[in-house]
Amino acid sequence: MCPFVTVHCGFRLIGCYHVSLRASQRKRIIQSQLSFVRSNSGGFSEKILFYHKLKTKGVASAVSEQQPVDPDPTSPQHSLPNAFYRFSRPHTVIGTTLSIVSVSLLAVQKLSDFSRLFFIGVFEAIVAAFFMNIYIVGLNQLSDIEINKVNKPYLPLASGEYSVKTGIIIVSLFAFMSFWLGWIVGSWPIFWALFISFLLETAYSINIPMLRWKRFALVAAMCILAVRAIIVQIAFYLHIQTFVYGRLAVFPKPVIFATGFMSFFSVVIALFKDIPDIVGDKIFGIQSFTVRLGQKRVFWICILLLEVANGVAILVGASSPSLWSRYITFYAEYLLIPLVR
Structure with a gap:
């Protein structure tokens, strides 16, 4: 985890608070807070009171959870691969990849289904989703530069490693590559998954009138649920079921269960990330x-x-007509114990 920071006294604004950060981080946070107060005349005294209450506890606890930005431009921390790694938000890439693989396996009915076409189809889905994932997380960072100077100062746009122009180029390029790959593959389930994800996540992040839905807790949660729980599960299952295997678009019990389970899980993602x-x-x-x-x-x-x-999930597994499914589902928790460190 990221190191903790020490709180000292210093910055005075009708009550004073100051976080002992490296010089560049401290300057960015103070400037963003001042600009926010100055640009909002309404409720000025309320904001001052809020800052006063945050003095040490609020800001320190927020920044202490984050990785400090290394001000040395020659540091390995500032290498291009490292910056892109942080820009791509790898935990979202891993989650998307595992989700696609797991739901694709639901279309497998017999061992012979593990064919070359299956693995190519899964690979195409993962790459197209990866490209769209970079667009989504990149757009979110472009829209949240000032917020991330407080919440996530280690991200490349917030730290200044990437300029706004660089960020726009990256997200535009990856959005184009995602749609291009979805088009040449010729799978309508993939294309519609990309298109709907693009629309919802753009509305979630972009700061223009009537959009930036992340400002509204319920709407933001519904966007994440729609993409993670419904679109990913159904669209990528249909990609394997109909496009790769050429079968009818049926939704068996496992797919319905996966969608329901991920609906709960997506709500947790929406709540927990904030x-x-x-x-x-x-x-x-x-x-x-x-x-x-x-x-x-x-x-x-x-x-x-x-x-x-x-x-x-345990009840559904225990009621399965398949004996091996009942046993594995019931005892699956034991497989997780060795992973806890």
Whole structure:
């Protein structure tokens, strides 16, 4: 995890708070906070009171969760591959890849289905989704540069490693490559998955009138649920079922279960991702559930949802007509124990 920072006294703004950060980080955070206060005349005293309450606890806790930005441009931390790695938000890439692989396996009915066409089809889906994933996370960073200077100062756009122009070039290129690959593959399920994801995630992030849906907690959660739980599960299953295998578009029980389970899981993603970002979200007016309800309450809501989802999964597995499915589902937790470190 990222190192903790030490809190000292210093910056005075009707009450003073100051975080001992490296010089470049401290300057960016203070400037973004000042510009926000100056640009919002309404509710000025409320914002000052909020900053006063944050003095040490709020800002320190937010920044302490983040990886400090290395100001040395010659550092390996600032290499191009490392910057792109952080820009791509690898945990989202891994999650998307595993989701596509798992739902693709639901279309497999017999051992002979593990053919060359199957692996090519899965590879095409993963690459197209990877390109779209870079567009989505990149657009989100372009729209949240000032917020990320507080919440995630290690990201390339927030740290200044990437310019805004570089970010725009990257997201435009990857969006084009995603649609290009989806078109030449010729799979309509893939193409529509990319197109709908593009529309929803653009509306979620981009800061123009009537959009930037991430400002509204319920709408933001519905966007994430629609993409992660419904589009990914159904579209990429249909890609293998109809395009690769040429079978009818049927939705068996496992696909319905996967969609339902991932609906719970996607809500947890939508809630959990905002827990460490409460400080920046408060400053810039993002009304996430964490801002509304508090970090502790949202955390335990997420735990409850995961318990419900896994409890239902155990019941579904235990009621399966397949003997091997019942045994593996019931004892699957033991497979996770060696992974806990």
